Amino acid sequence: MAQKIALFNHKGGVSKTTTTFNLGWMLASKGKRVILVDADPQCNLTGMVLREETENDMNRIAKIYQTQSNLKTGLAPAFESQPKLIEPVDCIPVEGQDNLFLLPGHVGLAEYEVTLGIAQELSGSVQALRNIPGALNYLFEQTAQKFEADYILIDMSPSLGSINQNLLMISDFFIVPTTADFFSVMAIDSLAKVIPKWVAWANKASSLSILKEAIYAFPDVNLKFLGIIVQNFRIIRGKETQAFEKWITRIEEDVALKIAPAFKNQGIMLPDIAYQEAEVDKSFCLTKIANFNSLIALSQKHRTPVYDLTPEQLKQRGKVLTQNQKKQEEFRQVFSDLADKVIQLTSEAYAVSV
Numbered sequence: 001m002a003q004k005i006a007l008f009n010h011k012g013g014v015s016k017t018t019t020t021f022n023l024g025w026m027l028a029s030k031g032k033r034v035i036l037v038d039a040d041p042q043c044n045l046t047g048m049v050l051r052e053e054t055e056n057d058m059n060r061i062a063k064i065y066q067t068q069s070n071l072k073t074g075l076a077p078a079f080e081s082q083p084k085l086i087e088p089v090d091c092i093p094v095e096g097q098d099n100l101f102l103l104p105g106h107v108g109l110a111e112y113e114v115t116l117g118i119a120q121e122l123s124g125s126v127q128a129l130r131n132i133p134g135a136l137n138y139l140f141e142q143t144a145q146k147f148e149a150d151y152i153l154i155d156m157s158p159s160l161g162s163i164n165q166n167l168l169m170i171s172d173f174f175i176v177p178t179t180a181d182f183f184s185v186m187a188i189d190s191l192a193k194v195i196p197k198w199v200a201w202a203n204k205a206s207s208l209s210i211l212k213e214a215i216y217a218f219p220d221v222n223l224k225f226l227g228i229i230v231q232n233f234r235i236i237r238g239k240e241t242q243a244f245e246k247w248i249t250r251i252e253e254d255v256a257l258k259i260a261p262a263f264k265n266q267g268i269m270l271p272d273i274a275y276q277e278a279e280v281d282k283s284f285c286l287t288k289i290a291n292f293n294s295l296i297a298l299s300q301k302h303r304t305p306v307y308d309l310t311p312e313q314l315k316q317r318g319k320v321l322t323q324n325q326k327k328q329e330e331f332r333q334v335f336s337d338l339a340d341k342v343i344q345l346t347s348e349a350y351a352v353s354v
């Protein structure tokens, strides 16, 4: 069965979308079948994978949306009480990487936020809303089965709304991408408070018979924290922040002292041995990712991770090319190690509660 991994931080601009794409691509290149889900109504991931630059692109994308399903139309049977069952989404193969697929997002997904919020508050008592809290999970399971996926990577919006609450609670694992700055420290602190509340809610919801017996049953909580990823690409007043080390230390301390104990209390940590074997220390930092610098623009242009851009795509020669290829190899190693850690931490051996 596919493992659902959420990339979550309610702070924006911390490289959730970029990491979903780069990590998903790397997992796929290691032979895993991966579906990337764009669950952010801003649709940045969908825009990147489908290429939205010219008017022609827009027409092509409009056609895709008319003929193929996406996250919103996939959920419509539950959210709009249509007299039919939710069906698997027609995921789109990601160009350049076999085994990698996109479950496209939809700007209108935000319209379901309020309905889902009400359903999650009242679902235990209102029959008419019983099929809503389990709808996303059902849609993912159906789609994963159709595409024989090993992993579903969920790119989330920067919010603490009901869609994110649902997405996180139906996931098997989650990663918190973060940047080394003051606001990320604040974000980490609030996650340490919010996520345990969501888990408590989900445990209660999954035990209610009305939700268990729904067509789209709300699943038992199976969530486990994989760790954080620290990115260093924040530019402050034109200069890369000098305080990087200081904020990394603050973040790592907060994860060790606030997040990990709060998560452990709610049963969403893996057994200690799992992290040890994957060489993840008590700061739970899976990796630190440096600034991609000039490679990021090319990566977006060619819809290819920085580490897989070809010399033709780089369009460089001589020393510049050699320097960039060296950088690419470093990033390849970083993402390869990250993917190996994810594979190890999510392996069946640990997929049992502590």
Ligand SMILES: Nc1ncnc2c1ncn2[C@@H]1O[C@H](COP(=O)(O)OP(=O)(O)O)[C@@H](O)[C@H]1O
Pocket: 011, 012, 013, 014, 015, 016, 017, 018, 019, 044, 231, 232, 233, 289, 290, 291, 292, 293, 296
């Ligand atoms: N390691 C990196 N180096 C340089 N730029 C990056 C890096 N990671 C992400 N970015 C850029 O930072 C911006 C925010 O990243 P994004 O992945 O969209 O974040 P989020 O999804 O968390 O909002 C994007 O313009 C992206 O291209």
Ligand SMILES: [Mg+2]
Pocket: 016, 017, 018, 040, 044, 155, 156
């Ligand atoms: Mg994003």
